[in-house]
Amino acid sequence: MPLIRDSAVVVRTHKLGEADRIIVLLTEGRGRIRAVAKGVRRTGSKFGSRLDPGSHVAVQLHEGRSELLIVTQAERIDTFSATRSDLDRLAAVAATLEVAEQLATDGGRDQPLYRKTVGVLRTIEQRPGPLVVPAFFLRLLQADGVGFELTRCVSCGEAAELVAIDPSVGGAQCRSCATGMALSADALAVLRAVSEGRVNDVLAAAPVAVGEVGRVAQVAMETHLERRLRVPGATGW
Incomplete structure (x- = not known):
């Protein structure tokens, strides 16, 4: 054989x-x-x-x-x-593996998904932080064509102050249209940096808006997969 x-x-x-x-x-x-x-x-x-x-x-x-x-x-x-002896790292790995398995296809070659997964596992090992897995989720969603509109209100199109985000409608919203989760200016800045490919800058800086970004990433991924993740909360420790 x-x-x-x-x-x-x-x-x-x-x-x-x-x-x-x-x-x-x-x-x-x-x-x-x-x-x-x-x-x-x-x-x-x-x-x-x-x-x-x-x-x-x-x-x-x-x-x-x-x-x-x-x-x-x-x-x-x-x-x-280092990962094998650290509970926070192991939780981040569990969330990473669950999503990677769900997005993979049987017998279908997907080198970008494989390489992104290996990359995030190495990052968790070498420079862990609370935004590693959320950034991974957001980049995977973007690669799947599910990126967010973050420059103007996704609902009305106005370039007004953005104060909320609703993954089900595809992006940030102004105060008049807000139906999603509240979004601070710091969280919006992190989401924009990740969407622009500046993940290393985000991970190198002092973590800000960790809870908000983690929730956005998790809800967005669950919306895309149409299922709840088995490891809730692991997207930001």
């Missing part, structure tokens, strides 16, 4: 039988795939913790008798040692 080699992020796992696990992978070359890691739950498994959620690995797989692939080898690309 032909071997498949790819780079992947483990986005979710669940038990199979007494000793195996089904591993859901976001791969660089094949999108979202599911594979069985045989014996991974046994003490002394050759895989160790390399196939835990949040791992970034080089994997080797082959086709089994079912539609599931079989993991035959997994080697770490990133260790993420």
Whole structure:
């Protein structure tokens, strides 16, 4: 049987039988795939913790008798040692993985999603902060064509003072049209910076309007996915 080699992020796992696990992978070359890691739950498994959620690995797989692939080898690309011992980082990783899995497609190559996911995992490891995951959500939404109107009122089109934001209508609103969440000037500035691609500037600066930006990012992502996230509140610690 032909071997498949790819780079992947483990986005979710669940038990199979007494000793195996089904591993859901976001791969660089094949999108979202599911594979069985045989014996991974046994003490002394050759895989160790390399196939835990949040791992970034080089994997080797082959086709089994079912539609599931079989993991035959997994080697770490990133260790993420600081993340594995920090609850705040782990919560941010959980939120990241949930959204990445939901946006991925089975067997559909999506290198931008894979690379953005790897990038945010590395950022959580190296320079964690409360705006890392909200910025990730907002950039993913923008890549999916769900960016916000942030320069004028999305409802009336006037370039008036913007005091609210409603993800369901696509952007910020003036006082007369406000139907969404209240929006401070600081939060609006952060949202504009992220939408313009200045994420590094946002992460390097002292965090402001963390709660507001986190709520906007979470509500916007839930609106886009049409489901509640399992890790609410992890978008801003």
